[in-house]
Amino acid sequence: MDGNTGTGHGRVVAALDGVSMRRHSSGRLILDAVDWTVRAGEHWALLGPNGAGKTSVLRLVGATAFPTTGTVDVLGHRLGRVDVRDLRALIGHVSTAQRVPGDLTGHAVVLTGHTGTVQPLWRKYDDEVRERAHALLAELRIKDLADREYGVCSGGQRARILIARALMADPALLLLDEPFNALDLPSREDLIDTMRHLASARPELSTVTVTHHLEELSPAIGHALLLREGRVLARGAIEGVLTAERMTACFGRPVEVTRHAGRWLARADGNA
Template sequence: MLTPPRQVAAIEDVSVRRMTSDQVILDGIDWSVRAGEHWALLGANGAGKTTLLKLLGATMHPTTGSVEVLGNRLGRVDVRELRAHIGHVSTSQRVPQDATAHTVVLTGATGTVQPLWKKYDEATREQAYALLSELECKELADRPFGVCSGGQRARVLIARALMPSPSLLLLDEPFNALDLPSREDLIDALRRLAADRPGLATVTVTHHLEELPPSTSHALLLREGRTQAAGPVAEVLTGEAMTRCFGRPIEVTSQEGRWLARSGRRS
């Protein structure tokens, strides 16, 4: 009998409320992520996607329920230590614009905004170069981050997030504001990453099915803080499920592992 993949994250009956207004942001969420799974997290603005990603990233705690990440339950672990083992990529991350791409990747080893040069030995520096090469942007090593294109920045930030060799990689709208060539370069990079690192689990927040790489294995749909559907991507990314999630008629098609969603007029 095959051994089931190791559980990377488990969320059980989780709710999150905004304390000042008692607004429900997440309501009764149950979800698990296993090693080697690649999840898409979809829903309209305000559905709770970013909050759910923060729970997985150990940057906030639930109001009720339990969150376990990498075998550690939030509330019973030093979250600073836990965060060091979780890769997190967001276009809103603070990055010194004048730092070279190689320096930005190096800071992933210390989890700092500014480089801590005394902490980086030769092996760490070589690892940063290797990750830039893996993301096919080694030519950016000496280029200031601030003059890199949006797509180049996204790949550099992914390389940075991989420095501590995480088991879980969280991608918060990594395709934001990318043009078509940059989007396709990033999709291809994520596809290769999934193939080259079979134990890595990823969760990607996006608004567009067209941004999902062919390696996407699972999807979770959120609406107003509640799960609408969750499971294997072919079972979840259907016109019926997407229509329920977004509240308007949506037609979904797929071809060679890529997805397309379009909305018709309301009847």
């Protein structure tokens, strides 16, 4: 297993130390002695088969779940010793499962990120806040979606609107839960390009992206965490984690891994 050494010397944004989680209803172990550290400016991929514990790890660093044992520190605060409602306001979260009214314009959806609400609270948005929402749409290269209804936007456009919404709080940590789900090839590439641009424009921002496909990883992602059956199989610099040997061990079947121009590809090796 790769250690957390070599993951940079910036300030710690999130840290899991000896974290285990059990399901309340059945007592089943979901996470088992997970150690993991994310530092400022790092971009992580969170990978593993279904049921590996990816969502549980994301919920912990997003302050929406608590460990059964071990400690979780996020943005300098320890879960269990901080009002998680205040902490969640400092963490950006993007998921295709987010409830967004389809009749809202792109600009209105981004505005709701200021109040953390589903519906706009118009009295809370002064001219400065409204201009900030426009600036974020421009930064993510979707300013033409400001007046378009969210419901008629493509999947890729929606994903970028949700990222702009998450950035309204100027978070130090951005969590992306399968943001590429159901995207076609052009939309996927647009979103990957957006993530690469974001990493360049915001050097202190840390991101964690949950995905099932290596092809969806932006070249900006420099670290990876592999989970299997609730345990850390490997973590650290992406080149040392996304190897054929480790991916094979993680997914339980022979996997061939290649990299070209900073992009990754994994496929089952039928000849192995």
